[in-house]
Amino acid sequence: MESGTFRAQSSPHITQQGLGLIEVLITLFILSIGLLGVASLQLVGSFTNSAALNRSDATMQVQQLSERLQASALQSLSAPGRIVDNQYFAADNWNFAGLACDESNPWQCHCTARPVAIPDCDANQCSTAEMARYDGWQVSCAAVKSNPSAQLAxxxxxxxxxxGQSCSAGSTLQIILRWPTTSWQGANRIDNPDCAIDGSEHADCVVVRLIL
Incomplete structure (x- = not known):
């Protein structure tokens, strides 16, 4: 019996190498693109959340003012329908016009305590003109508490x-609460010309029209 000869077969030489510099750079590049996308989403989300909060608060304030106007309306003596006092349409009764302020925050300046120029209609009986002045101060305070740049008209x-009436019976009354916004990504988000503040288009607003 012939003895066989066994030869061990050698396995091919395998060289294992780590990641090269190019692979690391490619990985970092892809990761950076993803992080930039996340940062962009956060930026857009912050703008969107802020805009939604301002609009929600403004809608509530405008609704409150419309209810005050309807509550103070009286029957017109010259035509069918109801009217409100002319002082509700006086610009001096809104946005703290004529009231001095040494602070940048109008809420801290005018609303933590009732200014002397504002009648105390909670403790005393007020005329319709005084009530218009008081309502203008209270609603202006409510508007700037959440958004110091808000403006009522x-x-x-x-x-x-x-x-002799600034808003005769049957006329359309309009309430506008405006506030400036920041244009982002080179786009103007505002299409309503009623929202413009001092000629600037970068503003948002809530508009309510009603007939008393």
Whole structure:
């Protein structure tokens, strides 16, 4: 019996290498793109959340003012329908016009205590003109408490200029609460011209129109 010859087969030489510099750079590049995307989403989200909060608060304040106007409305003596005092349309009764302020925050300046120029309609009986002044101060305070840059305006498309009323019975009354916004990504988010503040288009607003 012939003895066989056994030869061990040698395995091929395998060289294992680690990641090279190019692979590391590619990985870092892909990771940086992902992180930039996350940062962009956070930036957009912060703008969106801020805008939504301002709009929600503004809607509540405008609704509150419309309810005050309806509560103070009286029956017109010259035409069918109801009217409010002319002082509700006086610009001096809104946004703390005529009240001095030494602080940048209007809430701290005008709203922590009732200014002397504002009638105390909680403790005393007020005329309709005084009530308009008091409502203008209270609603202005509510508006700037959450957004110090907010501005209120109450106007009317008067249908009868001869009856002595700033907003005759049957006229359309308009409440606007505006606030400046920041344009981001080179886009102007505002399409409503009613929102413009001092000629600037970068503003948002809530508009309510009603007939008393």
């Amino acid at each position: 109450v106007t009317c498309a008067d249908i009868n200029a001869l009856d």
